[in-house]
Amino acid sequence: MKSSFAGNFDEESAIEAAVELYGVDATTAVAHCALDAYVDRRRGGPDHEFWFRIFAHLKGIPLSDSEH
Secondary structure (H helix, E strand, O other): OOOOOOOOOOHHHHHHHHHHHHHHHHHHHHHHHHHHHHHOOOOOOHHHHHHHHHHHHHHOOOOOOOOO
């Protein structure tokens, strides 16, 4: 996925779409999107952050919005 989804979809819609499309494999599919963004050197940008937040949500990993 070379284009940035961060500006085109909200997280809840992306979560629903991933679950609808991939079912029990949604977390793996989203992880691949985050990995693609990382490998494509988009790791500090909105695309990687977007997919990582979706992955964390699907895995039940709480994320803090504060900068430490």
